[in-house]
Amino acid sequence: MIIRDVIVTPIAFRDPPLLNAAGLHEPLALRSVVRLVVDGGIVGLGEGGGGQQLIRGLEAAGPAVVGKSVFDLNGIEAAINAVLGGGDDALARRDRRAVFSPIEVAAHDAQGKILGLPVSTLLGGAVRDRVPYSAYLFYKWAAHPDPVTGEIGEPDAWGEAVTPEGIVRQARTLIDRYGFESIKLKAGVFPPDEEIAAIRALAEAFPGYPLRIDPNGAWSIETAERVGRELGSILEYFEDPVLGLDGMSEVRARTGLPLATNMCVVAFEHVREAVEKDSVQIILGDHHYWGGLRRTRELGAICETFGIGMSMHSNSHLGISLAAMTHVAAATPTLTYACDTHYPWNREDDIVRPGALEITGGAIAVPTGPGLGVELDEDALERQHRVYLDSAQRDRDDAGYIRRFQPAFDPQLPRF
Ligand code: GKR
Numbered sequence: 107m108i109i110r111d112v113i114v115t116p117i118a119f120r121d122p123p124l125l126n127a128a129g130l131h132e133p134l135a136l137r138s139v140v141r142l143v144v145d146g147g148i149v150g151l152g153e154g155g156g157g158q159q160l161i162r163g164l165e166a167a168g169p170a171v172v173g174k175s176v177f178d179l180n181g182i183e184a185a186i187n188a189v190l191g192g193g194d195d196a197l198a199r200r201d202r203r204a205v206f207s208p209i210e211v212a213a214h215d216a217q218g219k220i221l222g223l224p225v226s227t228l229l230g231g232a233v234r235d236r237v238p239y240s241a242y243l244f245y246k247w248a249a250h251p252d253p254v255t256g257e258i259g260e261p262d263a264w265g266e267a268v269t270p271e272g273i274v275r276q277a278r279t280l281i282d283r284y285g286f287e288s289i290k291l292k293a294g295v296f297p298p299d300e301e302i303a304a305i306r307a308l309a310e311a312f313p314g315y316p317l318r319i320d321p322n323g324a325w326s327i328e329t330a331e332r333v334g335r336e337l338g339s340i341l342e343y344f345e346d347p348v349l350g351l352d353g354m355s356e357v358r359a360r361t362g363l364p365l366a367t368n369m370c371v372v373a374f375e376h377v378r379e380a381v382e383k384d385s386v387q388i389i390l391g392d393h394h395y396w397g398g399l400r401r402t403r404e405l406g407a408i409c410e411t412f413g414i415g416m417s418m419h420s421n422s423h424l425g426i427s428l429a430a431m432t433h434v435a436a437a438t439p440t441l442t443y444a445c446d447t448h449y450p451w452n453r454e455d456d457i458v459r460p461g462a463l464e465i466t467g468g469a470i471a472v473p474t475g476p477g478l479g480v481e482l483d484e485d486a487l488e489r490q491h492r493v494y495l496d497s498a499q500r501d502r503d504d505a506g507y508i509r510r511f512q513p514a515f516d517p518q519l520p521r522f
Pocket residue numbers: 124125126292320322368419420421422446
């Protein structure tokens with residue numbers, strides 16, 4: 107079963123004005139779709155990040171894997187690494203793994219289609235038939251500002267969320283719609299006391315719900331210590347309160363809270379130091395940069411070895427990624443926390459046919475059909491590719507976007 111062609115399609119899709127420590131989400135989010143065309147007309151699907159570096163990497167990787175067996179994942183990875191070259195440090199390796207990932211996912215999808223087996227079975231078998239996700243809350247402007255005047259007009263369907271009341275309202279919408287049973291707040295946007303008040307308001311409105319707060323390293327150690335002490339036992343875990351393994355280790359020592367990260371442990375090469383320094387108690391895996399589904403499963407085994415918990419990171423994404431996340435989460439016993447997903451924010455522009463991945467009761471039933479269990483909507487893919495081509499956007503720039511409306515915005519962290 108030989109790979110005969112690799113088709114890389116950059117896409118763009120609508121994204122609401124979500125705030126984070128880096129700035130503001132632009133009106134379009136970028137991703138890439140990979141199609142591996144294998145003997146017998148089988149097409150495997152993969153989804154990766156957007157951005158020019160990744161697209162260039164995927165385009166370079168494609169010809170290197172043509173002619174390989176779709177079952178030879180090690181050979182495919184070696185061929186990609188050889189063609190990409192680059193350094194040997196953790197971040198260079200992470201960048202190569204980000205190129206390998208959507209191809210590896212597409213290879214798994216093709217393998218599953220050939221064998222008539224779901225991807226979770228190829229990964230060792232689903233240990234859960236439903237994968238829980240968390241309600242991922244964002245501070246949010248009412249709508250994207252007019253690009254010329256900067257005026258914010260009529261609110262979009264989500265409305266504004268810049269106060270504790272607005273955040274509770276947003277949580278209510280997401281929970282009513284999807285039945286989520288745990289909540290994450292993207293923080294690092296407003297002064298910490300306002301964000302503490304938002305978490306308290308959520309705790310009151312949704313008693314017993316596990317709550318997480320993630321300021322993406324926007325706080326100093328002192329601020330993180332104070333927030334940690336004030337919120338303490340309300341939190342399920344405290345995600346990236348500060349930057350770096352040393353800072354995280356200090357916050358852990360001062361607060362005793364379980365710290366989670368998708369920022370300071372983003373490659374296997376970081377795990378050893380994190381363990382030695384007791385910097386993190388939960389790693390948010392993400393197959394998009396840990397090197398695909400098998401590597402994420404391997405990360406689960408490493409976490410188990412060191413008694414580290416595992417959750418899952420998300421970025422703006424569509425349904426191929428959601429399917430891949432669901433299969434790997436189902437097949438990773440250590441991944442016991444509800445996964446993050448941005449999907450509710452972006453699903454209207456999905457490029458897979460509806461129906462296969464519904465979030466109900468806060469969870470997604472693991473698809474049982476062959477491969478990832480999702481079907482590409484070719485027209486939708488073409489539509490979102492056209493959106494990409496027609497836009498000038500080629501890389502994500504949250505800071506540049508917010509500066510158009512708030513010229514004094516300084517992305518330097520820590521901010522508070
Ligand atoms: O989409 O604004 C966002 C998030 O802040 C994202 O970029 C982060 O990578 O969700 C992520 C996180 O958990 O840090």
